[in-house]
Amino acid sequence: MVLNEIRKCSGAEEHVLKQKSREPALVEEEFISFFSSLMGTTIEDLPSPNIEVIRKDPCLSYQQRCVLIVPVTDKEINEVMEGMAKDKTPGIDGFPAEFFLQHWSTVKDDVINVGKELFSTRKLLKVVNGTSITCMPKIATPTQVKDYRPIACCSTVYKIITKVLTNIIKLVIRKIVSPSQSASIEGKRIIDNILFSHEVLKWYSRKGMSPRCTMKVDLSKSYDSIEWEFLRKVFVELGFPFKFITWIMGVNKIVSREKGEFDKEIQCPFTFFFLAMEYLQRELEDIKLNKDFKYHPRCKKLGSFSASGLQANNEKSSIFMSGVKPELKQTFLETLGYVEGEVPFKYLGVSVLSKKLTIGQCFPLVEKIT
Numbered sequence: 001m002v003l004n005e006i007r008k009c010s011g012a013e014e015h016v017l018k019q020k021s022r023e024p025a026l027v028e029e030e031f032i033s034f035f036s037s038l039m040g041t042t043i044e045d046l047p048s049p050n051i052e053v054i055r056k057d058p059c060l061s062y063q064q065r066c067v068l069i070v071p072v073t074d075k076e077i078n079e080v081m082e083g084m085a086k087d088k089t090p091g092i093d094g095f096p097a098e099f100f101l102q103h104w105s106t107v108k109d110d111v112i113n114v115g116k117e118l119f120s121t122r123k124l125l126k127v128v129n130g131t132s133i134t135c136m137p138k139i140a141t142p143t144q145v146k147d148y149r150p151i152a153c154c155s156t157v158y159k160i161i162t163k164v165l166t167n168i169i170k171l172v173i174r175k176i177v178s179p180s181q182s183a184s185i186e187g188k189r190i191i192d193n194i195l196f197s198h199e200v201l202k203w204y205s206r207k208g209m210s211p212r213c214t215m216k217v218d219l220s221k222s223y224d225s226i227e228w229e230f231l232r233k234v235f236v237e238l239g240f241p242f243k244f245i246t247w248i249m250g251v252n253k254i255v256s257r258e259k260g261e262f263d264k265e266i267q268c269p270f271t272f273f274f275l276a277m278e279y280l281q282r283e284l285e286d287i288k289l290n291k292d293f294k295y296h297p298r299c300k301k302l303g304s305f306s307a308s309g310l311q312a313n314n315e316k317s318s319i320f321m322s323g324v325k326p327e328l329k330q331t332f333l334e335t336l337g338y339v340e341g342e343v344p345f346k347y348l349g350v351s352v353l354s355k356k357l358t359i360g361q362c363f364p365l366v367e368k369i370t
Helices: 002-021 024-040 051-055 062-068 074-082 097-102 104-121 156-170 191-200 228-238 242-252 268-287 326-336 359-369
Strands: 131-137 148-154 212-216 318-322 345-347 350-352
Touching (some): 051 268, 074 104, 074 156, 097 104, 097 156, 104 242, 156 242, 191 345, 191 350
Antiparallel strands (some): 131 148
């Protein structure tokens, strides 16, 4: 009965969308309304980050701060240009990376001068920072606006500048980011996350286990919805130089508005996300001071937020429980709004089970890599 009602509602919604799709103005209004509410506005009553939390772990030393503001050289910009992918979508100016690579001897001086202008004046030309946003379908047959993903197609010159900034941040990022962050940081391996998840959920299907739970939290639009004011405060408290912070804010002033939508080739947002997660990590460290807190079995040695603007996607988040009484389990589910997770499940392309992984279960991932 309930299933029939759900199908009726879904059918009615699809019918309305089909009617709207016949009128371009209504389609445009629907897309603008949906994505504006999702990423186009800032949170008015955003809580301020806890300064004590940020400062309690390693911050940048004087020597590290000096490294960040060393004048950018022609060589650095040249190396970034040479390493750029050739098959990426161009920005609003219509010039892809191939154009710059083929005519580098002609445009080289102009591109370098634009880059150096940012680093000297801390301002970026609007024409460079201009962005065109396109919506790419997430699935083969999209029927709703949420089935599309907005991608900001930035100009090649803008990408060059952000890559230069990313290379500068890489010089110090490992000094301030905790060892528990292993994805997309040079020298660390994302497979560590898979092994960690497998170890945490090991033997969850056994009866008679001591009470324990693990939450798998999916962050909604994680790279696109970090508040810039939050990032600015984190940069300041971690000891980043004022000049460097103005470079970052100057680059993102126009393209991101209060929150950003990014071309996947731009690497700065990934670094910003690590900083947001570092703040969360440092907040979690305070939990250890609570006498009622107990580590998940085998997690004490591994180590382990509203101020960032990031929000959990309850539809994709889940909680795994073992040895928990039914009434307490129901309380958890109602309080969090998550669904109860079931093992096995896919994580980063690999099946996470409550037993030892076999070669056959890892084979799909091996095929993708090779």
